[in-house]
Amino acid sequence: MCLAIPMKVAKIDGLRAVVVSGGIEKEIRLDLLEDVRVGEYVLIHTGYAIEKLDPEEALETIDLIKQVYQAGRSGLPEEHA
Amino acid sequence: MVEIDDNLLAQFHDPRLALPLVRRLQDTVIKEPLRLMHVCGTHEHALAKAGLRSLLPPHMRLVAGPGCPVCVCPAGDIDLALQACAVSKVILTTFGDMFRVPSGDTSLEVKKAEGNDIRVVYSPWDAVNLARQNPGSEVVFMAVGFETTAGPIAASLLDDPPPNFSIISSLRLVPPALRLLLDSGDGTLDGFILPGHVSTVLGRTGYLFLETEYQVPGVIAGFEPLDLLRGILGLVSQIAQGPPFRVENLYKRAVSEEGNRKARELMARIFQTTDSNWRGIGRIPRSGLLLREEYSRLDAVSKFGLKYNQEAVDVLPGCICHLVIMGEAESEDCPLFGKQCTPRRPFGPCMVSSEGTCRARYQYRTV
Numbered sequence: 001m002c003l004a005i006p007m008k009v010a011k012i013d014g015l016r017a018v019v020v021s022g023g024i025e026k027e028i029r030l031d032l033l034e035d036v037r038v039g040e041y042v043l044i045h046t047g048y049a050i051e052k053l054d055p056e057e058a059l060e061t062i063d064l065i066k067q068v069y070q071a072g073r074s075g076l077p078e079e080h081a
Numbered sequence: 082m083v084e085i086d087d088n089l090l091a092q093f094h095d096p097r098l099a100l101p102l103v104r105r106l107q108d109t110v111i112k113e114p115l116r117l118m119h120v121c122g123t124h125e126h127a128l129a130k131a132g133l134r135s136l137l138p139p140h141m142r143l144v145a146g147p148g149c150p151v152c153v154c155p156a157g158d159i160d161l162a163l164q165a166c167a168v169s170k171v172i173l174t175t176f177g178d179m180f181r182v183p184s185g186d187t188s189l190e191v192k193k194a195e196g197n198d199i200r201v202v203y204s205p206w207d208a209v210n211l212a213r214q215n216p217g218s219e220v221v222f223m224a225v226g227f228e229t230t231a232g233p234i235a236a237s238l239l240d241d242p243p244p245n246f247s248i249i250s251s252l253r254l255v256p257p258a259l260r261l262l263l264d265s266g267d268g269t270l271d272g273f274i275l276p277g278h279v280s281t282v283l284g285r286t287g288y289l290f291l292e293t294e295y296q297v298p299g300v301i302a303g304f305e306p307l308d309l310l311r312g313i314l315g316l317v318s319q320i321a322q323g324p325p326f327r328v329e330n331l332y333k334r335a336v337s338e339e340g341n342r343k344a345r346e347l348m349a350r351i352f353q354t355t356d357s358n359w360r361g362i363g364r365i366p367r368s369g370l371l372l373r374e375e376y377s378r379l380d381a382v383s384k385f386g387l388k389y390n391q392e393a394v395d396v397l398p399g400c401i402c403h404l405v406i407m408g409e410a411e412s413e414d415c416p417l418f419g420k421q422c423t424p425r426r427p428f429g430p431c432m433v434s435s436e437g438t439c440r441a442r443y444q445y446r447t448v
Binding site: 002003004006008022029031032033034039041045046047048050051053054055056057059060061062065069071072 | 085176205229236237239277281307308311334335336337341436
């Protein structure tokens, strides 16, 4: 029910916007956010952008997980390393 | 500039990166047994799909709490929608999940088969547009959801809907349910995985009562397998270290400290909180959203004189959805599960919605 899909903003017209992901285009509403710009990523739920997505934070999360991976790598069996 | 593309998202379900997280989880020394709870249907779906529970140490349980708004929508609310669709010239609209939820021996699906005009919409905005396109009809929107969905619904109601549009509000709030779980539980709940998309609205600060009033740890987690593993590890690490427990945000790419203030403002402008009945749980104080007096023209209940049926049966005999919703039983404990109750012919609400616990367990069950 609270499923939300990350999509990229392609076009903005007032409170309406067109977002894209994987070749799919969708018209959505921006009523719930301030200062959205073309090129930014937003989470779409029931036709509304509910929050912006921060790509830098996404990358940082993956980097943190990779640090755990690196730390644990030495003790892993060869096929998993 | 970093792109949030398939390449980046694929890393969030890379099994190689999961392995060290699982090992850390298994190596963390904690009291036994440990009982953690998530309160989000999308989390349940993701957990079941990736088979993450099989990676947890045997003394660690992650149970599903009341995280599916469709499952906790009581039969009385559905009965209001059933009454509305019987009114002349009414087009009843709702989200697809609601379509097959039982109320007694009927449902919206059955009513549609009987000839009533009931339509599934993807967005509340679509329901408003339907009203604009059909000025000779009355469009009623059955509004179901938690905070995530209440924001979009508030926005659509404040966008000057036509006079032939109204709603039945069955919107509910997550924090009062967390309070109830902690107040009424037997004290064996050791921590919460907090719902990622509800949290986009509430922010980390929306859960600070877990720290200040209950001293129970909570971690806001995203929906990819590694998000969830990291969330579980974060929670278990806190428990291993001991108090003071805190609310931690591990879904920072989507959830901010303060949440979505604008969404909360729009919700507060149009709705007020009210005590609300949850299927299988009962009344939870200040857990529902009701239209404010000044927006009563949008209220289908008063507009069409709908009467709340207190006698509507929430839990059919034999169904244990009420225990599954509270995390007190697993779907597999139910004698009906996968036999008399399947997604094709659901007996209880937890099998209906794609995010119901029983539905997710059934869909991704192992032989």
